Amino acid sequence: MSIRALWVVSQEKGEPGKLGIFPETVLHATSCRMHTHGQDRPKPYVEVRDDYARQHRSPAVELRLDGPGGRTLWPLLTVTQGALILACLPLVEAPPEPRPPLPSLASVSQGLALLSGLQDFLCGPGGKPEPDVLASRLAALPSVLLQVCPLGRPLDTPPPAGSVPAAVAPSPGGAQKQPAWKAGVHRGRAVVSVALTEKVRSMQYGKSSVLPNVTVTLTLPPNGSPLQDILVHPCVTSLDASILTACSVDENDCSAFSGPYKFPFSPPLELFRLCSYTSQVPVPPILGSYQLKAEENHLKANVVLKLHESVKNSFEYCEAHIPFFNQNLMGSVEVKVSSGQLEVSKEKSLLVWVLGQKFPKSREAALEGTVHFSGTVAGPTDPLCTGLTAYIKLYFRVADLTLSGCCVDQHSVQVYSSAKPRIVTTRELVSSEYYIWNSTGDAPVSSGAVTASH
């Protein structure tokens, strides 16, 4: 259960940065040297690279080395984030031939967990740190690795970036053992803050044969309507079997259990995701229809957005983005909106419809008009959005609301502690991959998708 080597490679400079090699783990295996290959000029078809029989569907890749014998490094786990590639080589504690299946190697999941932690550590929640921030985090990495992965043996994941170390007092050293994931005892005011975020994913396509498919993803609830696919943080001490039974993949799921979902846990010092769940909601919070037609040298667009009556008509923000791909840049835009304002992006390839804080009383907003593409400069391209295949993407956030109805009652939070903590609970609904496709164009997916997944 060890990692043999760890790399952080920046694609921008093209130079590999080797972070750690753990030679003592190599005692179990034969050693290899690693070379990185420069990116060739892309050629349409190169047999070695593009061989269709070689499967590129595993989390572990194989790296062919230069030199006699043509040796390979396997299993190389990689995570790509922006221009950064994080890679590690887990130790294979097995005879190399025949190649053992990945799930039989203990180090693989540890490597994956280490890479995920490393990604959080380097990139933080935003996912795109400034170069100097990244450089300072990279500089701190060796000492972090000393703690979490001494001699190549993972003990923990690196702490996520931006997690401010809370005021910590040394643990009293009493009879009770201190969890290893909690460095000390919290100093300062005790607060239990429970934030519940539901992310709504939606794919809408206004043809009658295709039903909207909505999946809701969110974070934390101790009671609510049936929640599925619950994954919990390791600090949760015990779980009731009924909590885990609901599963989105199980169509005959007839478990009547609908809470309360209890998660007894002992909190670590940093903010953490206690649990996550998915929930199927029959109707989307905003139902949309998008019709785009080609007329001579311009496009005619017609958009209607309807806010579902169960959703509070009070947004933190709400915007509809209407991008145009594989066209020249926009010329004149004659579009009217019934509510909010319309902006044309600087790049001249995107309309932004700012709906603001509220939908009108009728809970319906419409957009209508024509867009001319007069320029000669080509706009952005997209392999999917050709012809009339086009979409609107919605961005919104509603405070104090969850679609599943799931919520946390302030009084239901039980705390067994000498300190009297303040208890804060919040809820919010955030859009995530919320697409409305043009119903007059071809759907980018075959209609079979829905028949199979429902």
Place this chain on the structure above:
Amino acid sequence: MTITDLWDQKISAFQLSPSQFLATTTSESFLAELLHELRNDKANDHLKILLVSVLLDHPTILCPSSSVGEETALELLSVFSHTPQKSIILKCNVMLAITNVIICTSCLANHTKMAEDWLDLLFQMIQDTNDYRCGLSQQPIRATACDCLREMETCSPGLLSQKLEALYLLKQQETTVLHQSYCMLYTLGLKNAIRILTTQKDVTDLEFKSILGGNEGFAWKSNQLGLTLLPINMMVQVPRLPPGLDCKELKSIMSSLLEESYLQTPISQSALLRELVEVVAMVPGLSPTLFKSQLLRLFGTADVSLMHATLFMKDTFTDSLFTAEDENFLLKRLVGTAQHPLLRIPEKLFYMECILHFPENRPISSSGEESLPVLVTPRLAASLHPTVFNDSATMLCRLNLLCLVHLEADEGEADKGIRYLFEHIMALLKIIDNDGSREVVVTSFRALFIFLMHFNGMENLSEKVIDKLCDMYSRHSRLAPNLIGLANRIQEHLDDPVWSVKLLIGLQKCIMEMPPLQLTIHNLSWHLKVLKRVAQEGQITQRNTIYLLLNILINSNLCERGNWQVGNAVLAVCRNLLEHPSIDQVFIELADLLQYISVHYDDTDIKDHARFYYTLLTNLSWEKLAGVLVKGLDGGRAKERSHSAIMAENEGIASNLTVHKTNRHVLQLIKVQEEASQRSSGSSELLETTGEAKNWLEVYQGQFHTPGFGSDVNLRYNLTHAKDTDPLFDKVFTICLHFELKDSNYAKVNDIHVPCVFRDRKPPEVKVKLKPFQPYPTTLCVSAVFTTQDGRSWHSQLPDVSVSFPEIFLPLPLPPNTSCECKEQVFDRIWEAAASENPDKSAISLFCFKTGDESLADLIKAHFQGYLITDQQSKILWKVLFFLPPMCHVLLKITQAEDAIQVSIATDNWELLPFVNSYLQNITDHCSTTVTDD
């Protein structure tokens, strides 16, 4: 530039390529520098941590032997004990480095004193739990000590097997976060101790109990298992203790370990669970149901390593821990996590692999190959259907899984599912139609490959795919190489080549039906590639191909343009046609085509080829023709190959035009042994010796104004065959030796040409002329291009030639007839200059040794003969001068003192001293030596 920056540069240069870095210095001197800087009190911790990191990363490069490792570890230990208390991180790093060096240089395996002392010290550290007096700041030291011990126990299993009671108590006492480190250490020790006990024949209750109560020394002898401790899922048979042992105590220990497991970080917890699973598997008295209380918590976890450990449990215990219901539940969770929006892509891909290797309670096959668990039904897997929005790895992974699902499914359901997958493939192909970027094309073709591998039997679907592909080809002929690649791969992987043949027929038809406008020069090259591939299929009639080619040539200006590439591509099709089994049906048409080309094509080479093909076609029977065209694989049949070598784009011409590569050594350079006295600098000219009372040093130095004077070292080698080469290489001709330098201390070495090397003849001698910028030892990479008797060219690497330090020695470059007095004068003057440190790189040094059996005179005769300045037979003082190009001198004065022989060394370049030192050490190796450096 500060010292830190200098080290920064040096260390990154080393890390980038240790071998290249060490070409300019030696590992000993680099290690010495490192250790020296580590002992420097003024250097800050940050720099020292950087220095230690080199030893952490490359211990075996810096410490090539066990003895060097031991010395280095000792040095580090003294650094460790001199590091102040507050430099915690540095101390931890040094501890890891010591452990690393001890393990990697086999000090631990060989049970050296150093390893023993270090182990004792580590154990003392972990026992010293009284760190409250220094505050918590000292905790990391103890944690690191635990980590070091754990690593040593891993590499030398059983080392701690007699210490378990002590470790257990330490683990129990510890309530700070460190309990995790103690717990992991204890568990590993416990597991290894039990594992070693399983190798014993009869185990009594007493022996079994004594494991847990052990509180003795380290078990150095127990390392009988070596490093072969594989995890139990990798073993054919799980080692087991005999049944009937009293496990009460062990059971309660296991329970308490499990109860507290949630206090550990997820990664450590997963490692702990795996160790405990192995223990339970080895001890029949323990029941797997011990884990029952943890299962629910593990089923719900969001952590990939914990989920993986749960699957390991499942794999090991199957139905003795997991009921059928549990199994069903776990699999459902696994399918759910494989598409959970919260998880990252690599994790989801991993879960999908886990589904395909799911350890079922009742497996149908246990081959270790991918197979679908019986419980995964189309309904369960519905959420894993691939979509065009997936990234390519996820899409391919899901497609593969779903293909397996629908292959196994009941008829009605399968039809629906397969139809969906088919539509998905069509949607992908449609995307290629719109956007042909490489990634999109490759991903889609890979998906198509997966689909066809599973469903090629469904004719209506596979024919629709062919129609679509042909339709696409008619619009995007640049897909030709992709389509050919697909046809080849499918043909290789399916026993039944029908699909590929059908695709190729479709493509041929598609090209025939193209309007002439689309047959532009650019597209034509793609079409010709396809037709060439089509012509390889014996089942496809070729008449249309020939008509088309003739038609194009007659009705376009291709022949007038005379483009060689196009002509060659057309001939390549013809060549495959010549080999086609049904050639007699199209004999006349093909003859017409070849004749037309040979008359009309405006390129002489193409004309000649066409005429040659025409002659072959019209004069030979098909059998003979096929015989001529067949690839000459047999090395001896040179004649046949030279025939087919004339064919365009066939293996023959390719093999004659390309330089073949052989990975084995064919030739090698062997140093010619020569007497040192015979060596001379090639370029020394005759110097006037008549002049009286000249300043000989000035005269000597004056020579260097002549450009190129005394700058070369000539090394003589025999070029011979390497051992055990293929008989093919017994006679090689026109050899061109090419030299690459591994460092920048020498000027580029010119290529050397040798006419031939025969195995049974005297090897030719080659002279390698080296021109040093810095006279350091070096290594030359040598490669050779040569021709074998059958006319093929080869490229082969020769074994590296290393040039040792004494090989660069030259005698004082004065004319041969210079008198001894002159030489001595030059010697003395250089010595004086060096002693007075002028030029400023000068240095003097002293080397002493005792002579053994060999007398001093013999030693001098053997090694310094050609370099002696004094010819006197005094036997008291010898003066020796080594000249090293471009202009360095190493002067030795050897005197016989009372109890030892003293070698005074003077040089005008102190950087040579380490090399001089190791050289002297080398030649006086069997004498006992003492060294005093000045």
